[in-house]
Amino acid sequence: xxxxxxxxxxxxxxxxxxxxxxxxxxxxxxxxxxxxxxxxxxxxxxxxxxxxxxxxxxxxxxxxxxxxxxxxxxxxxxxxxxxxxxxxxxxxxxxxxxxxxxxxxxxxxxxxxxx
Amino acid sequence: xxxxxxxxxxxxxxxxxxxxxxxxxxxxxxxxxxxxxxxxxxxxxxxxxxxxxxxxxxxxxxxxxxxxxxxxxxxxxxxxxxxxxxxxxxxxxxxxxxxxxxxxxxxxxxxxx
Numbered sequence: 001x002x003x004x005x006x007x008x009x010x011x012x013x014x015x016x017x018x019x020x021x022x023x024x025x026x027x028x029x030x031x032x033x034x035x036x037x038x039x040x041x042x043x044x045x046x047x048x049x050x051x052x053x054x055x056x057x058x059x060x061x062x063x064x065x066x067x068x069x070x071x072x073x074x075x076x077x078x079x080x081x082x083x084x085x086x087x088x089x090x091x092x093x094x095x096x097x098x099x100x101x102x103x104x105x106x107x108x109x110x111x112x113x114x115x
Numbered sequence: 116x117x118x119x120x121x122x123x124x125x126x127x128x129x130x131x132x133x134x135x136x137x138x139x140x141x142x143x144x145x146x147x148x149x150x151x152x153x154x155x156x157x158x159x160x161x162x163x164x165x166x167x168x169x170x171x172x173x174x175x176x177x178x179x180x181x182x183x184x185x186x187x188x189x190x191x192x193x194x195x196x197x198x199x200x201x202x203x204x205x206x207x208x209x210x211x212x213x214x215x216x217x218x219x220x221x222x223x224x225x226x227x228x
Binding site for chain 1: 147149156157158159160161164204206208212213214215216217218219220221
């Protein structure tokens with residue numbers, strides 16, 4: 001597709017359940033980010049994949065959060081044993097990783113609600 | 116720790132006036148500074164960037180100013196329009212950090228008719 005695609009667009013889950021959020025980046029983009037955004041708040045960095053380098057996981061808030069990127073393309077963010085404080089919009093972005101690529105393209109996000 | 120932050124959470128601007136959005140940063144090693152715009156219900160969108168060895172860069176109706184002495188970044192929007200109503204984020208990136216984008220807290224701009 002032409003842009004970054006995230007699915008599902010909305011997810012309601014019960015507390016304690018596991019969820020998987022999917023991101024399809026722009027084809028050929030080597031860098032992929034996951035951010036979390038609570039209502040009316042800023043962008044909280046979660047994880048960063050860049051090519052074949054080890055991912056930067058420094059933003060993951062707890063060991064309940066994990067992410068993988070298969071084949072350098074699609075990424076899945078998994079949240080285990082969801083808690084109400086996990087409710088937020090989860091945004092994925094990709095960039096083309098030229099010499100100093102500063103333009104990241106964001107998806108529309110997945111709105112996660114934990115009840 | 117290192118961070119990129121904003122002075123004002125909300126800015127109300129009369130349509131047609133110029134807007135100035137400010138951002139303070141703490142990391143002197145940043146290679147680029149970037150501005151993003153986020154409209155309601157959408158993901159952030161790139162507006163303009165500036166390399167750390169520059170002090171000014173202009174785009175279409177926007178100008179970014181970088182003052183490294185006081186570690187201050189600003190985005191100026193000329194002749195603000197209703198479509199400029201959004202949240203604006205500053206961000207920084209460093210080659211040494213793999214070009215990872217680090218975002219500031221955001222400023223909401225409300226354009227009054």
